[in-house]
Amino acid sequence: MVRPNEIHSKSASAPSGAGECISGFDATVDAESVRFHPCAADAIYFRLWALYAVLPGVDAVLDLAGGGVWLLPAHHRRNDHCGSRGMVQRLDCRIIKFLCRHCAAFSFCREVVKLAATRLIALHKNKGKSVAACLKSRTDYAQNPDKTQQGELVSSYECSPLTVDEEFMLSKRQYELATGRRQKSDVIAYQIRQSFKPGEITAEEANKVGYELAMRFTKGKYAFIVATHTDREHIHNHILYNSTALDSTRKFRDFLLSGLAVQRLSDLICLEHQLSVIEIKPYRERQKRTLYPPKESNRDKLCSVIDGILLNEKPTDFEAFLQKLEQQGYEIKRGKHTSVKGARQKRFIRFRTLGAGYSEDEIKAVIAGEAEHRPHQKQPPKEQPFHLLVDIQAKLSEGKGEGYARWAKRYNLKEMSKTLIFLQENKIGSIEEMQERVNAATAQYHESGDSIKAAEQRMAEIAVLRAHIVNYAKTRPVYDAYRKAGYSKKFLEEHREQITLHQAAKAAFDEASLKKLPKVKELDAEYSALLSQKKAAYPAYRKARDEMQELKKAQKNVELFFAEEKDPKEKSQTR
Numbered sequence: 001m002v003r004p005n006e007i008h009s010k011s012a013s014a015p016s017g018a019g020e021c022i023s024g025f026d027a028t029v030d031a032e033s034v035r036f037h038p039c040a041a042d043a044i045y046f047r048l049w050a051l052y053a054v055l056p057g058v059d060a061v062l063d064l065a066g067g068g069v070w071l072l073p074a075h076h077r078r079n080d081h082c083g084s085r086g087m088v089q090r091l092d093c094r095i096i097k098f099l100c101r102h103c104a105a106f107s108f109c110r111e112v113v114k115l116a117a118t119r120l121i122a123l124h125k126n127k128g129k130s131v132a133a134c135l136k137s138r139t140d141y142a143q144n145p146d147k148t149q150q151g152e153l154v155s156s157y158e159c160s161p162l163t164v165d166e167e168f169m170l171s172k173r174q175y176e177l178a179t180g181r182r183q184k185s186d187v188i189a190y191q192i193r194q195s196f197k198p199g200e201i202t203a204e205e206a207n208k209v210g211y212e213l214a215m216r217f218t219k220g221k222y223a224f225i226v227a228t229h230t231d232r233e234h235i236h237n238h239i240l241y242n243s244t245a246l247d248s249t250r251k252f253r254d255f256l257l258s259g260l261a262v263q264r265l266s267d268l269i270c271l272e273h274q275l276s277v278i279e280i281k282p283y284r285e286r287q288k289r290t291l292y293p294p295k296e297s298n299r300d301k302l303c304s305v306i307d308g309i310l311l312n313e314k315p316t317d318f319e320a321f322l323q324k325l326e327q328q329g330y331e332i333k334r335g336k337h338t339s340v341k342g343a344r345q346k347r348f349i350r351f352r353t354l355g356a357g358y359s360e361d362e363i364k365a366v367i368a369g370e371a372e373h374r375p376h377q378k379q380p381p382k383e384q385p386f387h388l389l390v391d392i393q394a395k396l397s398e399g400k401g402e403g404y405a406r407w408a409k410r411y412n413l414k415e416m417s418k419t420l421i422f423l424q425e426n427k428i429g430s431i432e433e434m435q436e437r438v439n440a441a442t443a444q445y446h447e448s449g450d451s452i453k454a455a456e457q458r459m460a461e462i463a464v465l466r467a468h469i470v471n472y473a474k475t476r477p478v479y480d481a482y483r484k485a486g487y488s489k490k491f492l493e494e495h496r497e498q499i500t501l502h503q504a505a506k507a508a509f510d511e512a513s514l515k516k517l518p519k520v521k522e523l524d525a526e527y528s529a530l531l532s533q534k535k536a537a538y539p540a541y542r543k544a545r546d547e548m549q550e551l552k553k554a555q556k557n558v559e560l561f562f563a564e565e566k567d568p569k570e571k572s573q574t575r
Contacts, residue, residue: 135165153228174248192239210237386418441548448541472505
């Protein structure tokens with residue numbers, strides 16, 4: 001096993017350009033070249049030093065710049081002699097695995113991953129919006145009064161929460177004036193998200209921890225705000241700090257592994273405050289959650305609550321049943337159709353819309369002992385038996401590659417097998433029989449649709465006629481007075497709206513050739529009958545529609561399949 005001290009001693013004693021062998025791998029150490037190229041080595045050295053400022057006691061750091069790994073001892077200091085930078089070693093990528101497994105110098109990587117808890121996010125300028133507008137939207141979201149207890153959980157450093165976006169913009173303008181440089185990238189600020197375990201910390205303490213994290217990470221050189229959100233089960237901080245320093249002479253550089261540095265610093269602060277941190281398991285011990293629990297709807301929740309009340313609590317009457325629902329947190333709206341609304345629901349739900357066994361009459365029958373209640377069984381959604389085949393040649397002509405073609409062939413085989421199973425289940429053995437079934441299903445679909453459309457048209461006519469009859473009856477005394485007044489213009493101006501409604505109703509009756517006006521009660525009865533007829537026809541309509549669509553998809557798949565089989569044969573014959 002190679003130890004860190006052994007690596008450092010070998011590299012220090014090695015001559016310029018010498019290479020040391022570590023278990024069969026070449027680790028090139030070129031101290032002189034590193035020493036006399038400040039534009040390369042010094043940049044790497046100070047990038048790594050930025051990590052050591054917040055990661056004390058670390059032996060080595062991985063830097064993926066240039067396709068290699070840079071190794072720097074932790075005992076180096078910024079004020080050391082320039083020659084100490086020659087200890088920076090560039091290791092070949094081939095030995096990364098070996099060092100991570102066997103060298104204690106690279107235990108830093110495993111340690112940081114073990115303590116990961118936060119995220120560092122660069123905030124970019126949105127397309128089509130100014131920098132000021134983007135800053136305002138980001139800061140307004142962080143300081144949302146509904147999430148921060150009306151702004152009480154917002155703290156700041158070298159800026160005011162009320163004008164933080166304007167102060168950030170002012171520093172950016174001062175930076176341009178002082179340096180003469182304009183911002184090349186679209187990074188306008190940085191955000192740190194810090195979450196805590198539910199029930200472990202108060203919102204005030206979380207804000208103090210976030211403030212300490214921001215101060216220690218930025219070292220007081222950048223203005224920031226800390227907003228603590230309490231709208232979730234877990235309390236979390238949104239830390240926004242400016243990308244421009246307070247002295248307006250430089251910008252914050254998102255150095256390599258900065259996110260890991262923030263994570264470790266956050267976990268160190270949490271440990272100092274006796275808070276728990278997340279321990280990530282090794283990769284081999286992790287378990288992926290591929291199956292998510294099904295989301296329960298508000299109606300399903302209400303049905304389960306009703307089941308519990310009817311089966312376990314046994315209410316004496318319907319009013320007692322409603323009181324028990326109120327005890328469960330539901331709001332009751334009594335009336336012609338009783339409806340309930342749970343917490344965080346926007347709309348009321350009527351009992352009769354919950355399905356069979358949950359209407360008011362059915363619930364009353366269960367309470368009276370006249371019927372037996374059966375709990376609601378949620379039916380899983382019906383999966384489509386098959387889909388249309390992919391036209392591979394058309395997709396290839398659009399620019400798709402060979403990889404897409406291979407996927408499409410596998411997809412078509414699966415869908416074609418489903419299609420064949422559908423044809424076998426429906427006992428369709430030929431193309432002619434398929435066409436007959438498609439024509440019959442299409443005719444049935446159009447017939448059901450025509451009956452529904454006719455009912456809807458008649459219902460619309462009844463609604464218009466009923467409105468005209470009501471308007472005619474209400475405005476008739478006014479129109480009679482207008483006629484007795486000799487169609488006076490003054491009377492017309494005073495009662496123009498009523499007279500216009502009367503004339504429109506009379507014109508509608510003349511157009512319909514109605515000699516005798518029907519009664520409103522008769523029209524209402526006909527409307528109700530048509531509505532019931534329409535509702536009764538909808539199940540058959542949907543069934544005919546689904547059957548027609550499935551048959552047409554199967555027919556299309558068969559045609560595409562035989563077309564693909566025909567094309568290779570035609571090509572071979574032409575050759």
